Amino acid sequence: MHSIRMFIFFLQELLSRRNVVYELTKRDFKTGYLGSYLGIIWAFILPIATTLIFWFVFQVGFNSKPVADHPYILWLVCGLAPWFFISDCVNNTANSIIQNAFVVKKVAFSIAILPITKILSALIIHLIFVVVVFSLFLFYGFATDLYVLQVFYYLFCALVFLTGLSWITSSVMIFFRDLGPIITIALQMGFYLTPIFWNLEILPKQYHLFIQFNPIFYIVQGYRESFILKVWFWQHWTTTIYFWAVAATVLVAGAVVFRRLRPHFADVL
Numbered sequence: 001m002h003s004i005r006m007f008i009f010f011l012q013e014l015l016s017r018r019n020v021v022y023e024l025t026k027r028d029f030k031t032g033y034l035g036s037y038l039g040i041i042w043a044f045i046l047p048i049a050t051t052l053i054f055w056f057v058f059q060v061g062f063n064s065k066p067v068a069d070h071p072y073i074l075w076l077v078c079g080l081a082p083w084f085f086i087s088d089c090v091n092n093t094a095n096s097i098i099q100n101a102f103v104v105k106k107v108a109f110s111i112a113i114l115p116i117t118k119i120l121s122a123l124i125i126h127l128i129f130v131v132v133v134f135s136l137f138l139f140y141g142f143a144t145d146l147y148v149l150q151v152f153y154y155l156f157c158a159l160v161f162l163t164g165l166s167w168i169t170s171s172v173m174i175f176f177r178d179l180g181p182i183i184t185i186a187l188q189m190g191f192y193l194t195p196i197f198w199n200l201e202i203l204p205k206q207y208h209l210f211i212q213f214n215p216i217f218y219i220v221q222g223y224r225e226s227f228i229l230k231v232w233f234w235q236h237w238t239t240t241i242y243f244w245a246v247a248a249t250v251l252v253a254g255a256v257v258f259r260r261l262r263p264h265f266a267d268v269l
Contacts, residue, residue, distance in 0.1 A: 021113050025120040048132075051080055054197050067199060070228050071140055077133050078224045079196035085126040086158060086216055087187050092118040093166035094173050094183055097265065111265065112258055115166035119159065126155075137227060147230045154222035154233070161215055161247040167254030171261045174268050194220055218243040 055073045058064040067075040093115040100114050130151060134144065173179045194216055200208060211217055218239055225231040233240055 020110070021116060021120070024113060024117040028117050029121040029124055050084075051077055054080070058197065068228050070142065074136060074140060074142070075199075075224065075228060076197060077136060078227050079194075079220050081126070081129050081133050082154070082158060082219050082223050083191065083194065083196050083216070084129065085122055086162065086219070087191070088122045088125070089119050089162045089166065090169070090183060090187060092122065093162070094169040094180060096166070097170045097174060111262060112167060112255075115170045116163060119162055119166060123159070130155075133227070145230070147232070148226050150226040150233055151223060154219050154226065157222070157243065157247065158219050160251055161219075164247070164249075164251035164254030167258040168250070171258045171265075174265055175261070190214070190216065196220060212239060212242075215243050215246045 051073075054076055058072060058076070064072040066072060096114040096118045097111060134148070137144065169179065169183065193211070194214060195211065200211060200221075203211065222233060225233070
């Protein structure tokens with residue numbers, strides 16, 4: 001009960017500083033692309049290049065068959081879009097406090113805002129990438145319908161989960177710098193263990209439950225159910241309840257861990 005009260009107070013403090021969050025997000029987004037000729041275009045070069053490589057390998061090289069009557073490239077980008085967003089957030093938020101160590105000693109500044117600004121900055125890129133996904137579906141002649149609106153629900157799921165996770169990683173990183181390489185390895189493993197470029201159906205059914213324990217699977221699969229499979233999220237009520245139980249636990253735990261470690265940040269940085 002004490003953890004819940006601490007979490008509520010923590011959120012109230014952040015909401016009261018939403019104007020600061022907006023300004024810092026805008027600054028972080030701009031500074032990420034200052035000094036380069038192509039500017040913001042660089043934010044799309046890597047994901048688009050990665051998408052083209054996978055498309056060439058699996059569509060052209062291995063002649064991958066359509067999935068659910070959709071070209072493989074459409075099925076692939078529905079998995080890559082949320083994964084790029086999640087991996088960018090996890091990578092960038094872990095170092096968000098260390099990179100801004102000069103503000104830690106400012107009493108009037110809420111340090112918990114820093115990881116959130118990284119998430120919101122990545123969100124801008126992700127929303128544009130979602131527009132690209134929409135465009136690809138239209139290009140291939142697949143009309144949109146009400147199911148695609150679920151993308152915003154699954155995006156909200158990702159934001160809740162990532163917020164809690166970012167508070168944990170960014171605060172622990174200050175005391176345990178080896179967490180950075182661990183996150184890199186975990187993301188590499190997560191990419192191949194999550195059905196992004198491969199279909200869950202290729203695995204025997206006894207292994208499906210193991211894959212579904214990964215909360216990121218819920219989000220990736222949700223994007224595909226919104227664009228391709230046409231399934232409402234409440235039709236999988238067991239996995240939905242499981243995801244929100246995990247997401248709520250991570251969010252509350254993140255707020256509690258961050259708030260308890262916050263007084264010691266200045267001593268270590």
